[in-house]
Amino acid sequence: ETGVTQSPTHLIKTRGQQVTLRCSSQSGHNTVSWYQQALGQGPQFIFQYYREEENGRGNFPPRFSGLQFPNYSSELNVNALELDDSALYLCASSLDQNYGYTFGSGTRLTVV
């Protein structure tokens, strides 16, 4: 059984650019959530996908968008990057929305 894998592990982007982060869910997990974790803070919920549909969203602007594919892998897209978008982006998958979530190691995004 494989865990949650994220790519890339580190990324540096310039303000105004766009970025795509990728996540492969744990085998058999049909639910994926994305979180943003600023340095020294707890993770903040961005959104969740269940069977390819977004079914929950946190307090993030529309320039944060996502996709979930038929194999349950997922992407997080961020447009018009701002300096404050610099953070660790975490993907978490779950067997079902009512069970515990397994997190990946994250993608460290730095916006300069």
Added chain:
Amino acid sequence: GESVGLHLPTLSVQEGDNSIINCAYSNSASDYFIWYKQESGKGPQFIIDIRSNMDKRQGQRVTVLLNKTVKHLSLQIAATQPGDSAVYFCAEKVSGNTGKLIFGQGTTLQVKP
């Protein structure tokens, strides 16, 4: 509003002692709580969870206690080891189907040899 908070930012314990990490939550409608451990450079690692119809749950060396009356959650680690040093987060699941977890700020556990 919804929030989950931890009582102490840093907890320092001697190796072999028991550790207790506390957490307060404000949403009485939440029905699922999880403790995560996060080591430097890694994602949060699931430790133990508890549903609101329970007040205690035990795992290997860990126990979670839930007091719904005062909206308090605690994580007890028995015989704390150097490998337990990390940041610990409690997370609260918002009721419904969004799957949203609300995390606290985290407590840093330092284990002294």
